[in-house]
Amino acid sequence: MRGYTGECLLIPKRDFRPWWKRIIWPPVIFTVARAFVFSCRYGTVEIPAGMPTDGASVPRPMRWIFPPVGDYLRAAVVHDAALKQNPRQVADEIFLEAMLYDGVPEWKAYTLFGAVRLFGILKERIG
Incomplete structure (x- = not known):
């Protein structure tokens, strides 16, 4: 069965x-309050x-379009955990699947997926 077990409850960190x-680097940091799957x-x-x-890791100039806490926040939390448990490409695919499951519009889900894939490729090549 696909989907979530448990609730995504986040607590803002001080x-x-x-x-x-x-002011220069505004924090967007949370702690997962309750485990979920x-x-x-x-x-x-x-x-x-x-x-x-940190929610969605969106570069600051793009945050006016895609803030770190948009309708894709739960999928971003899943992506953060998936990166620790899977290769980057698989974690990125899981991010896309979670966004679509959460009802994020396809144009937005595929845009964010493309951005994380591009960032992942650049990170692998640059180091």
């Missing part, structure tokens, strides 16, 4: 950095309680 760092064609991804996540 940021103790100096005020000027918070996402089942998909690649198997299951276990998201443990206590796992830190």
Whole structure:
């Protein structure tokens, strides 16, 4: 069966950095409050309680289009956990499947999927 088992409950983390760092690099950091699981064609991804996540890792100039906490937030949390349990390409596919399962519009899901694939390829080549 595909889908979620449990609820994605996130707690915002306090940021103790100096005020000027918070303005320049605004924090979007959460802690998963309760463990949950996402089942998909690649198997299951276990998201443990206590796992830190930054939501969707969107470059700052693009955040006005895709904020870190959009309708794809739960899929982004799954992606963060999937990266620790799978190769990057599989984790990216899981991200796409989770977004589509969550009802994220296809144009947005495929745009975000393309962005994470491109970032993954660049990260592998650059190091």
